Amino acid sequence: MSVLTLNNVSYKYEGTKKNVLAGISAEFEMGKVYAIVGKSGSGKSTLLSLMAGLDVCVNGEIMYNGKDLKKIDRDIYRAKGIGVIFQAFNLITNATAVENIVLSMNISGVNDKNKKSYAYALLEKVGIDCETAERKVLKLSGGEQQRVGIARALSHNPDIVIADEPTGNLDKDTEADVLGILTSLAHDDGKCVIIVTHSRKVTSIADEIWGINDGKMIPVKQQ
Numbered sequence: 490m491s492v493l494t495l496n497n498v499s500y501k502y503e504g505t506k507k508n509v510l511a512g513i514s515a516e517f518e519m520g521k522v523y524a525i526v527g528k529s530g531s532g533k534s535t536l537l538s539l540m541a542g543l544d545v546c547v548n549g550e551i552m553y554n555g556k557d558l559k560k561i562d563r564d565i566y567r568a569k570g571i572g573v574i575f576q577a578f579n580l581i582t583n584a585t586a587v588e589n590i591v592l593s594m595n596i597s598g599v600n601d602k603n604k605k606s607y608a609y610a611l612l613e614k615v616g617i618d619c620e621t622a623e624r625k626v627l628k629l630s631g632g633e634q635q636r637v638g639i640a641r642a643l644s645h646n647p648d649i650v651i652a653d654e655p656t657g658n659l660d661k662d663t664e665a666d667v668l669g670i671l672t673s674l675a676h677d678d679g680k681c682v683i684i685v686t687h688s689r690k691v692t693s694i695a696d697e698i699w700g701i702n703d704g705k706m707i708p709v710k711q712q
């Protein structure tokens with residue numbers, strides 16, 4: 490069964506004439522990596538923010554486990570159902586890596602007695618050792634920061650992980666490492682991983698590719 494379903498989703502920004510998204514339907518399942526591609530301005534970030542519950546889809550439906558996002562508490566959906574990884578990392582740079590994860594758990598209302606050791610374990614999972622975890626984010630490399638960003642998105646154990654150009658700022662080797670982590674989240678941990686990307690490397694590891702063009706989204710064949 491699909492964890493996230495888009496039913497005829499359309500979207501128009503206030504004060505504009507044209508629909509950015511015009512009747513998009515798609516299904517996303519657990520255990521798979523999806524890539525969403527499309528030229529600049531095609532509506533990828535708009536779709537991502539609707540799927541992440543950051544904005545409301547007025548026309549059409551976005552269903553999480555069969556429930557319309559319009560009818561469930563979106564704060565709870567954001568805190569429990571979905572984790573977002575941003576291209577610009579969006580971390581608190583003056584705090585340590587482990588503090589970033591614990592803070593995110595607090596915001597999501599994670600009720601674990603030992604948040605700090607869970608945070609270290611999550612960071613370890615994405616290749617950040619204890620010493621690095623205790624360094625301020627400001628003093629981490631781009632690749633390390635992105636690993637922290639992934640650990641943070643996982644801190645409330647969401648079903649769905651959405652990533653906006655997660656490898657856009659990384660060199661080839663680091664990109665391959667980060668993609669390895671994202672693939673393992675889907676294939677080993679059974680999560681639904683959705684990546685918005687321009688990168689060929691990302692599409693090459695995706696189980697399914699969707700292309701947005703002229704407001705529509707259609708499946709794209711793997712090359």
Ligand SMILES: Nc1ncnc2c1ncn2[C@@H]1O[C@H](COP(=O)(O)OP(=O)(O)OP(=O)(O)O)[C@@H](O)[C@H]1O
Nearest residue numbers: 502503505509527528529530531532533534535536
């Ligand atoms: N707040 C806004 N108000 C009006 N129009 C907007 C707003 N945000 C985005 N748009 C327009 O909506 C369209 C889709 O933008 P969006 O950011 O979703 O595209 P994108 O595919 O993510 O682009 P990129 O790859 O360049 O990041 C663009 O034409 C953009 O100018």
